Amino acid sequence: MGSLDLNSLINALVLGLSIASIWLLAAIGLTIIYGVVGVINMAHGEFIMLGAYSSYLLQSYFGLPFLLCIPASFVVVAAIGLVIERGLIRYLYNRPLDTLLATWGVSIVLMQAVRLIFGSDPKYLAVPALFSSNLQIGFINLSVFRIVVMAVTALVVAGTWFLFYRTRFGMQVRAVTQNKEMAASFGINASRVYMLTFALGAGLAGVAGSLFGVLNIVLPTMGTAYVVQAFLVVVTGGGTLLGSVFAGGLTGELQSIFAAVTNDTFARFLLFLLIVVFLWFRPQGLFAPRSVRR
Amino acid sequence: MAGLLEIKDLHKSFDGTPVINGFSLEVTEMTVCCVVGPNGAGKTTTMDLITGRQKPTSGTIHFAEEDITGLGEHEIARRGIGRKFQVPAVFRELSVRQNLEVAYSKQTNALKNMFVFGDAAMKRKLDEIAALANLTERLEVEAGTLSHGETQWLEISMVLMQNPRVLLLDEPVAGLTEGEIMKTARLIKQLKETNTLIVVEHDMGFVREIADVVTVMHMGTLLAQGTIGEIEANDRVREVYLGSEEH
Amino acid sequence: MNLYHNKLAQWAAYGVFFAIIAAVPLFVSDSFLLNQLGTYGVYGLLALSISLCWGFGGILNLGQGIAFGLAAYGMAMTMQMQTQDPESNPIPPFMLNNSLEQLPALWEPFWSTGLGITLALVVPTLFYVIFGNLMFRARVSGPFFAIMSLAMLSALFTIILDMQPYTNGANGITPPQPLTILGTPLDPYGPATYWLVCGLLIALTVGAKLLTQSKFGLLVQAVRGDAERVRFLGYNVAAYETAIYALSGFIAAVAGCCWVILVQYVSPAQLDVSFSVTMVIWAGIGGRLSLLGSMLGAFIIQGGQSYLGDALLSTWLLGLGAFFIIVVRFLPKGLAGLLEMGLGALSSGRRPKQLEPADRANAMAGE
Ligand SMILES: Nc1ncnc2c1ncn2[C@@H]1O[C@H](COP(=O)(O)OP(=O)(O)OP(=O)(O)O)[C@@H](O)[C@H]1O
Ligand SMILES: [Mg+2]
Numbered sequence: 001m002g003s004l005d006l007n008s009l010i011n012a013l014v015l016g017l018s019i020a021s022i023w024l025l026a027a028i029g030l031t032i033i034y035g036v037v038g039v040i041n042m043a044h045g046e047f048i049m050l051g052a053y054s055s056y057l058l059q060s061y062f063g064l065p066f067l068l069c070i071p072a073s074f075v076v077v078a079a080i081g082l083v084i085e086r087g088l089i090r091y092l093y094n095r096p097l098d099t100l101l102a103t104w105g106v107s108i109v110l111m112q113a114v115r116l117i118f119g120s121d122p123k124y125l126a127v128p129a130l131f132s133s134n135l136q137i138g139f140i141n142l143s144v145f146r147i148v149v150m151a152v153t154a155l156v157v158a159g160t161w162f163l164f165y166r167t168r169f170g171m172q173v174r175a176v177t178q179n180k181e182m183a184a185s186f187g188i189n190a191s192r193v194y195m196l197t198f199a200l201g202a203g204l205a206g207v208a209g210s211l212f213g214v215l216n217i218v219l220p221t222m223g224t225a226y227v228v229q230a231f232l233v234v235v236t237g238g239g240t241l242l243g244s245v246f247a248g249g250l251t252g253e254l255q256s257i258f259a260a261v262t263n264d265t266f267a268r269f270l271l272f273l274l275i276v277v278f279l280w281f282r283p284q285g286l287f288a289p290r291s292v293r294r
Numbered sequence: 295m296a297g298l299l300e301i302k303d304l305h306k307s308f309d310g311t312p313v314i315n316g317f318s319l320e321v322t323e324m325t326v327c328c329v330v331g332p333n334g335a336g337k338t339t340t341m342d343l344i345t346g347r348q349k350p351t352s353g354t355i356h357f358a359e360e361d362i363t364g365l366g367e368h369e370i371a372r373r374g375i376g377r378k379f380q381v382p383a384v385f386r387e388l389s390v391r392q393n394l395e396v397a398y399s400k401q402t403n404a405l406k407n408m409f410v411f412g413d414a415a416m417k418r419k420l421d422e423i424a425a426l427a428n429l430t431e432r433l434e435v436e437a438g439t440l441s442h443g444e445t446q447w448l449e450i451s452m453v454l455m456q457n458p459r460v461l462l463l464d465e466p467v468a469g470l471t472e473g474e475i476m477k478t479a480r481l482i483k484q485l486k487e488t489n490t491l492i493v494v495e496h497d498m499g500f501v502r503e504i505a506d507v508v509t510v511m512h513m514g515t516l517l518a519q520g521t522i523g524e525i526e527a528n529d530r531v532r533e534v535y536l537g538s539e540e541h
Numbered sequence: 542m543n544l545y546h547n548k549l550a551q552w553a554a555y556g557v558f559f560a561i562i563a564a565v566p567l568f569v570s571d572s573f574l575l576n577q578l579g580t581y582g583v584y585g586l587l588a589l590s591i592s593l594c595w596g597f598g599g600i601l602n603l604g605q606g607i608a609f610g611l612a613a614y615g616m617a618m619t620m621q622m623q624t625q626d627p628e629s630n631p632i633p634p635f636m637l638n639n640s641l642e643q644l645p646a647l648w649e650p651f652w653s654t655g656l657g658i659t660l661a662l663v664v665p666t667l668f669y670v671i672f673g674n675l676m677f678r679a680r681v682s683g684p685f686f687a688i689m690s691l692a693m694l695s696a697l698f699t700i701i702l703d704m705q706p707y708t709n710g711a712n713g714i715t716p717p718q719p720l721t722i723l724g725t726p727l728d729p730y731g732p733a734t735y736w737l738v739c740g741l742l743i744a745l746t747v748g749a750k751l752l753t754q755s756k757f758g759l760l761v762q763a764v765r766g767d768a769e770r771v772r773f774l775g776y777n778v779a780a781y782e783t784a785i786y787a788l789s790g791f792i793a794a795v796a797g798c799c800w801v802i803l804v805q806y807v808s809p810a811q812l813d814v815s816f817s818v819t820m821v822i823w824a825g826i827g828g829r830l831s832l833l834g835s836m837l838g839a840f841i842i843q844g845g846q847s848y849l850g851d852a853l854l855s856t857w858l859l860g861l862g863a864f865f866i867i868v869v870r871f872l873p874k875g876l877a878g879l880l881e882m883g884l885g886a887l888s889s890g891r892r893p894k895q896l897e898p899a900d901r902a903n904a905m906a907g908e
Contacts, residue, residue: 392762
């Protein structure tokens with residue numbers, strides 16, 4: 001336990017930004033799947049894991065450069081998400097607890113399948129030398145790769161925002177989330193919107209995975225580390241894009257500051273307690289869509 | 295004489311959109327007060343405000359001289375206000391009998407109810423009310439299998455099992471057949487002997503049958519109040535409401 | 542009338558089940574096997590607790606490891622302190638390795654066996670009362686409660702892992718000697734311990750079964766169906782939810798104590814998320830609406846897993862996951878629901894076919 005001087009406070013804030021970007025990146029796919037489709041996707045961590053493995057596969061067997069692995073992982077995991085949505089999830093809409101459980105089943109299947117195929121030993125993703133260097137600005141020290149993660153997160157958030165608020169597809173999505181029946185009467189196919197949104201959310205988890213595979217080692221169990229945190233971001237944010245951005249930023253910074261004063265694990269515990277108390281006052285989260293009426 | 299239920303200058307807005315605009319109402323004990331008005335007038339919202347499902351933006355609600363504004367749903371229900379919802383809300387997975395048992399809420403304490411395995415007074419009341427509502431034959435079936443009319447009656451029976459002083463019935467005859475409507479009207483007249491009722495209804499024939507007082511709501515305010523004859527003769531009511539009705 | 546819904550037939554089934562599990566030590570002489578079968582009693586208790594909370598109360602609890610783990614730690618601490626001496630040797634060895642020079646205050650109450658066991662049961666239950674009350678009063682429910690319980694569990698997991706000097710971190714606590722009660726050591730491999738666990742399982746199952754038949758049990762099921770409607774009948778829904786959640790936590794706490802008595806070991810693994818989810822899978826596959834079904838689900842799944850062994854673990858889990866998906870999708874009432882349908886078909890064989898709930902649900906979905 002130490003007091004916080006100005007330098008270490010600034011350091012903590014910068015680090016917090018990095019943590020926030022990681023959590024937000026992990027949470028963004030989850031947010032849109034929850035916010036639009038209303039599904040609590042417990043397999044989200046495994047989608048992240050699949051993103052890491054597809055990057056690994058593409059890199060070590062097809063020699064794809066890392067930067068191309070990121071969009072490629074998006075495509076691969078989005079395709080897997082599409083199959084899962086069509087084959088299972090779409091039958092469980094309106095049964096929120098059951099979707100939660102079924103996606104948990106999916107997460108077990110994916111994890112064990114990957115373990116059977118790739119084994120339990122860790123895999124590594126290679127990145128350009130530049131990415132593995134460190135950047136020193138004054139007293140602030142940050143690895144270049146973390147800056148890459150921040151950039152990708154910013155890009156993903158901007159892209160998602162653009163898609164949802166500036167395109168025809170986004171308009172359809174919003175119509176469906178606000179009033180499914182009315183949207184249907186305008187000829188919008190809700191089932192198709194759900195399918196594409198689910199695939200998109202899965203694909204974004206894939207992007208996160210190919211980056212997290214560099215931050216950490218690639219393991220069949222790597223997804224579980226992110227999924228709880230991602231959920232807290234979504235719950236705190238209330239399931240909207242804006243909510244998740246704020247919640248991710250806030251929790252990331254708080255984690256970093258708490259960690260600077262105490263330690264990493266205790267900070268996490270403290271943060272969780274804070275979220276519980278926050279939810280007690282605002283169960284609908286930071287920015288919740290209007291509740292449904294009876 | 296002071297009313298059993300007194301609503302004073304009630305306001306409610308959702309996200310800045312006013313839905314109830316200074317609505318006041320006084321309901322006398324042992325009468326049937328019918329609330330009518332066009333779709334979206336705020337009738338259901340008023341029920342929500344009385345029963346604590348929504349908190350008013352301003353205004354007060356008194357029940358038996360006690361201020362109940364802002365109390366929790368269960369606290370208001372315990373004071374003797376029972377409610378039937380516009381969209382019938384019964385426990386579909388439970389049997390009709392179990393639905394009625396749940397509604398019998400003399401003992402509400404969770405810990406004490408762990409040691410309650412059906413009591414004689416409850417059983418008597420259950421049989422009585424089931425007979426009243428023609429549900430005796432259907433007691434053992436799952437509530438989800440009931441017809442629409444039966445479901446409406448089951449929910450009214452549940453409200454009766456609560457033994458409330460005031461019954462709020464939100465569209466109790468919506469979707470019922472002519473015969474069922476007449477039976478419901480008879481039931482309500484019978485209940486008036488011992489209870490106070492507030493009935494939201496669009497069916498003017500039914501209202502004519504049961505109402506002591508009719509209150510017309512429009513855009514969240516009280517447009518007119520009086521006997522059914524006065525209301526039907528009122529020009530403004532004809533303009534905003536009755537003219538648009540098929541009845 | 543479907544035999545499945547006949548109360549007498551249900552009690553008869555439970556009676557047979559109790560008789561069989563109680564008779565096990567008469568036929569099993571291998572003490573190692575008996576000990577392992579004892580741990581199945583622990584799984585049974587956990588499945589029972591999940592069935593009560595999730596099956597009857599509709600509260601999906603993905604963090605049952607909280608009560609199980611906390612109680613297990615409490616019991617392990619009690620057993621550890623039984624082997625320490627206040628005068629000559631007051632500090633457990635792992636603390637000395639972590640260079641603690643004094644027994645932490647947290648550990649002091651565990652000098653007393655009675656107080657230690659009481660704490661092991663009361664602390665988790667109280668925790669559930671507080672956490673449940675916070676959540677349910679704020680009307681956090683359904684999937685959100687599931688997520689919060691999961692997050693709470695992982696928060697606890699990290700904190701126990703982190704408090705190395707007090708909890709021995711990832712290594713956990715291994716009390717060197719069996720629990721001694723009233724001067725007699727309770728041999729974890731002997732029939733007495735098996736019967737203790739078995740007796741607790743029977744007693745708590747009977748209690749839970751009675752509870753589901755009480756007015757409280759009925760209300761809890763009503764809350765599962767439509768919590769909001771129950772409020773307007775005058776019941777404080779949060780109190781009911783908290784009560785059923787805490788009771789299920791208490792049962793899990795008993796399971797935690799039994800676990801440590803049987804295996805003389807506790808580690809953060811008992812609070813691992815995947816173990817808590819496994820409990821839900823037992824109940825889901827066995828049939829969450831049936832206490833007995835959930836317990837049998839636990840026995841079948843854990844039995845299958847240990848029969849196949851570690852070599853095939855991944856394949857087994859893969860199959861289990863796939864089967865769980867199938868159950869969620871097609872058999873929401875699990876294997877017990879299958880039995881219900883079978884007996885239903887048997888009893889209505891001669892009468893005109895009535896619409897089964899499942900058919901009705903399909904018919905509604907088609908609308
Ligand atoms: N929770 C809510 N959020 C936003 N708007 C609401 C909410 N509840 C009600 N409203 C709005 O308030 C207005 C009044 O609704 P209310 O349901 O009270 O009408 P009503 O008189 O019961 O109509 P009906 O005869 O159709 O049942 C409607 O325009 C409705 O859209
Ligand atoms: Mg209405």
